[in-house]
Amino acid sequence: MRFYFPTAMLALASVVHAQCGEGSDATVTGEGTFVATVGSEEVYAGDDYLVAIQTALDAITEGQRLSVIASGSIGDRSITITSGKIFEGCGTIDVGNNAGHGAIEVLDASDVSIPFLTMTGAPYFGMRFFGVSNLSLGQITMNLSGGLGIRFERDEAPNFNVAMDTITVTGAGSHAVETWNIDGLTIGSVFAQDVGECGLLLQTTTNAQVGLVDGNNVAAGNGYATLRFANTNGRLADGSYATNVYVDKVVSRGGGRGVFCVSESGGAEIGNVDLADNGNNSILIENCYGVSIQGGTVNGGGEVRLSARDEFANNRDISISLQVDGTSVTENPCGENISWDLTGSGTFNIC
Template sequence: MTRPYLIAAVLALASTVHAQCGSGTPDATVDGEEGAYTATVGSEEVYSGDDYLAAITAGLEGISSGQRLSVIASGAIGTGTISVGSGITFEGCGTIDAGFNEGGRGAIESLDTDGAQIPYLTMTGNPYFGMRFYGTSGLSLGQITMNLSGGLGIRFERDEAANTDVSMDVITVTGAGSHAVETWNIDGLTINSVVATDVGECGLLLQSTTNAQVGSVEGENVAAGTGYATFRMANANGRLADGSYETNVYVDSVVSRGGGRGVFCVSESGGVEIGSVDLSDNENNAILIENCYGVSILGGTVNGGGEVRISARDEFENTSDISITLEVNSNTVNESPCADNMTWDITGDATLSVC
């Protein structure tokens, strides 16, 4: 696979040169302000009124694959859902405020689609899911900013159709009650960066996801008081179709300050290489690797916080094929039970209890 830092650099360049939100001549627009919204498709006005969601829906219904809707106006969609179809480019240039949908829907969804694009989005509110996906191919998410008061940021569903070739540029989530980004069932995932602040559960949670390349994951006060982590892999993440754990998940860097765990791999996940970590003052384990296989951390630092731990539970095969190179200070490094084919290279003043 291509090295992930190269992918991150390409994405960063793409975001720099990409036209600004709403620029040029969109095929459709939603403009106006609270109480007075207008949707226009080409030169035809297709909606005028006080319903922000209705204006957006009218704009989307007026375009087809290969076309773009730019939502210039800000407004509230309540508990409604914006559905983005195959080949549609949806730009949220204003701020979209979303309410809590008790039916488990997303404020924005793209389901069973090919080539949907959401290059820009700013969202506020307390949605059940800010964005919800399944059955997508070639989905592209760009500069996504969510300043939430609860809910979950981006969710790929567990029990629905799988996804292929998903890309994300910069995902910034503040205030989610659950995860910032949670994936299930993706083959082919590229992320430039995830930045999570004051998030209740994970910053980035990868599950049953293979062939993934991630630039950076940054968390501040993520997963406080929980067993979750700034970066977590679970539920056979990285396990290839043949059952092997050949390295196929690459992460350039993980930075975590405070909150719960820093890095957590669990439940038969693995096949991952993390270039570097910078973890400080995590109240739970700075790093926990439990029943995982084929995990490499190539460098970085751990300062204070919970211990660096290699562990295993009886219901899965023992942890194996782990290589950890770290500077660890004001902390402990603990391997219990002993992993199979474990390699440590620890510097710093940490107390070591390893096999």
């Protein structure tokens, strides 16, 4: 049974189909001198782009929308969005590195929507979240020169009912999208290009539905992957690994690994993979439980591998159907209840 999360998706649909800036309750406009207006009242005029944005955000109430029409730089500081507010970045928001923080933060808040955002710069985190519920992210584009794109924190309050539409990240030094502690996640697409670590990294996330993960030159020279499940991702509250994480398709070209499941993760179904010329394993499944790859192709690149570390239980309940050409498939050590359906010209060394 697949899981869907209509509250977040309805909220998302209500904002992403409008034009950016259309029907706003508040705006930030200008160039050099920025003017923040809420309704008919001007609440700020000056040369500080961040102050203009934050003043307008603080002046709107739950259910209202702020559209940042102007482009500018917030420097090494953060925009904070509180419950019930809609924030649109219609211009380009350039950001700096605010150590340990996001350039945009939503913390311990509910019913926040960010339907549009274009970001440049090298943030510590482009967007940072924890303790959120009913969060909707729409068309998010980050053309970065370092840093990490979207981060849900590990050691803070958990998150519920998160929806993302299309996330596009280029140039991040770390991950494009990294989640921790989400119950109820829907993602339309993640596009990651020239990203240092993962395209999409899911950790302690359950009841997830992902459309497409597309990575080009992601995780080159390291052990990360276009799509990675780690740290008990997909393990349900009762300790079981019933399928609850669904990914429709993974596309990966070059970089490091294509798909990587590790550290007691599982409960995952991937409908189709299209992997080519990965510099590390095309697919690595290591100490995972209840993982299915239902079809697709691997062309060249690193081997498809099932392996295990001693500190965790061995792989079990793994089902893989693939056409593999120009590389190898290895299962070592032999797992428990492993099912292979392999075609192609690759070399197969399985149990």
